[in-house]
Amino acid sequence: MxxxxxxxxxxxxxxxxxxxxxxxxxxxxxxxxxxxxxxxxxxxxxxxxxxxxISRIEALQKIERSGGRLLVGAGARQAALLSHDGLAEAAPLLAAALPWVGHAQTRARGTVCGSLAHADPSAELPTCLLALQGAVRLRSSRRHRELPAEAFLAGLMSTAREDDELVEAAAFPLRRAGEGQAFREFGRRHGDFAIVGAAAVVSAQRIRLAVGGVADRPMARDWPALEGSALDDALNAFAWELGARDDLHASARLRRDLVRALGREAIEEARRCRA
Amino acid sequence: MPRLSADRRTEVRFTLNGRPVAGLAEPRLLLSDFLRHVVGATGTHVGCEHGVCGACTVRIDGGLARSCLTLAVQVEGCTVETVEGLAPGPARLSVLQEAFRRHHALQCGFCTAGILMSLDTLLRDEPAADKARIEEVLGGHLCRCTGYGPIVSAALDAAERLSEDPGAGDAPEERDGDV
The missing domain is CATH 3.30.43.10 (Uridine Diphospho-n-acetylenolpyruvylglucosamine Reductase, domain 2)
Known part of the structure; x- marks a missing residue:
């Protein structure tokens, strides 16, 4: 090969x-x-x-906080973000999800923006960007623009990036006061792409859950602070709306089960983290 | 820099295990193939060629990398380390290599070069790495014969020796028997 x-x-x-x-x-x-x-x-x-x-362009390797967001440059490696000072407090979802991204050996080279631009529907980082309502900064010789995650992630391995555009940075909102975040994943082996990955962001008034690995791209839902069977019903509806299909790795039914179970676990952990 | 043409071979220079090396590569040549076929450093093995098996793992500028997912032209001017650079001398093995020998942590040896690079890097950064950390890092490699038990035992043994005597990595005990 x-x-x-x-x-x-x-x-x-x-x-x-x-x-x-x-x-x-x-x-x-x-x-x-x-x-x-x-x-x-x-x-x-x-x-x-x-x-x-672009791997040797120093200006693109920056990871910095600005305007309530963590800006991760196109050349910043996943390992660099994972060891970024204060990540667990500033962006707990990223700190929880990054260890699931490939292996230590691939995180040492792989970039955050590269994973977003690749847009594998099972990848952790696009799911996190969507959960956090982050954005991607695009740059070309014609213009600079910024697209929110749901506009950038356009489908199976496809994004709204135009052919002449460079993904210049990703912008992840920093954790707000009173917000809890958590990540759950199920895969065949640690380091493989997820069969289902779930990222929850919870505040006193609302729940946001993003799920990767089921539809052709990560999908998210916003709910009020549901509890008990009302939350079960919302998760079940979401699981069916994702249109899971059978494939080599898992059946549609297993995927729906995982959305319900991991979704619930992620939300409950995010609630505990709020305290 | 000027664009390198697909059909032309250009000179690539970097430091390999402390020595300067140079050779010709067309842009599509993988670092794994450059090491083996151009430099002749065949310690690095090539398995899956898409970054999954870990056999070709090396260090580039101190960090782990799959050499099958790196182009030779990308390491121009870099410092590359491979399994050939782990032993401190011709008749000596590193603490980790000695531990592999003691624990029979290899059988066919195909995966070993990459695993040694990963575990050497882990123990460099975390000399007191525990079983969970070792297993996590080992998770980036596939071994199809010994299984992972003896490899984990060897790494734990090496971690114990290195954390008891941080200097052990610099001057390992003389290897007994043949030279």
Whole structure:
């Protein structure tokens, strides 16, 4: 399994990367950590004419807090975010979910924005971005824009990024006072993609639950502070609305069971974390 | 930097286990293949070639990486470490390698190079790593013959020796028997 031929350009700035993307459009692919893209190249599922390597652009490697949000640059690796100072207090959902993203060996290289741009429906980070109502910053030679998670995540391995756009950063809202967050996942092995992943964000008045691994993209629901059987009913309705299907990894019925069970667990843990 | 053409081989230079190396690579050449076929460093093994099995794990600038998910041109100017660099001398094994030997933590040895790189990195960062941490890191590797029990035992043994004597990694005991 060797990649097909491609040209390679190590961009020294985001502007240079955008120029290359503007020139080649969909024939170019952005290489950051390579943990999703290079397997696709090796299996020849992706055969771009040009790889634009952004991994050495220092300005894109920043992780910083600004305006109540954690901004994670396109070059910031998953391991760097996991070891970011104060992550467990500032963004507990990310601190809980990141250990589920691949293995230590892939987190050391893989980037947060790369996982979002890859948009695997089972991946943890897109599910978290949606749960937190975060956003993705896109940049091209024409414009800068920001898309909320639900607009960015457009379907199975597909996003609203246009061919000439670079995912420049992801913006995760910081935990607000009185908010609890929790993550649950079920997979065949730790480190595999989730069969179902559930991310809960709970405040005194509301519950937000995002679920990955069932529909063609992560999906979220907002509820008032439901309890007991009312919460069971809401989770059950959500589980059916996701349109689970049988596949090699799990039956539709198991997936619905997992949505109900992991959803409930994540919500209850998030409630405990509020205290 | 200028765009490298798909059909042209360019010179790639980096430091491998403390020594400078250079060789020609076209952009699509994987680091795993560059190490084995261009440099001739065949200690790094190639299994699945999509980042799942862990056999090809190396260190790049001190951090773990799957060399099958890294292009050779990406490590230009970097520091790369492979299993060949773990032993402190020709007749000596590292504390972790010694522990693998004692515990029979390998059979065919195909997965061993990558596992040693991961566990060496763990024990470098966390000399007192416990079983849970060892199993977590080992989770990034597949072994198809010994099973994982002896590998975990070896890593725990090495962790115990390293946390009792932090200098042990620098000057391991003389290997008994043949040289």
């Amino acid at each position: 060797k990649p097909a031929r491609f040209d390679y350009q190590r961009a020294e700035s985001a502007a240079e990367a955008c120029e290359a993307l503007a020139e080649l459009g969909g024939d170019a692919r952005v290489l950051a950590g390579g943990q999703s893209l290079v397997p696709m190249l090796n299996m020849r599922l992706a055969q771009p004419r040009l790889l634009v390597d």
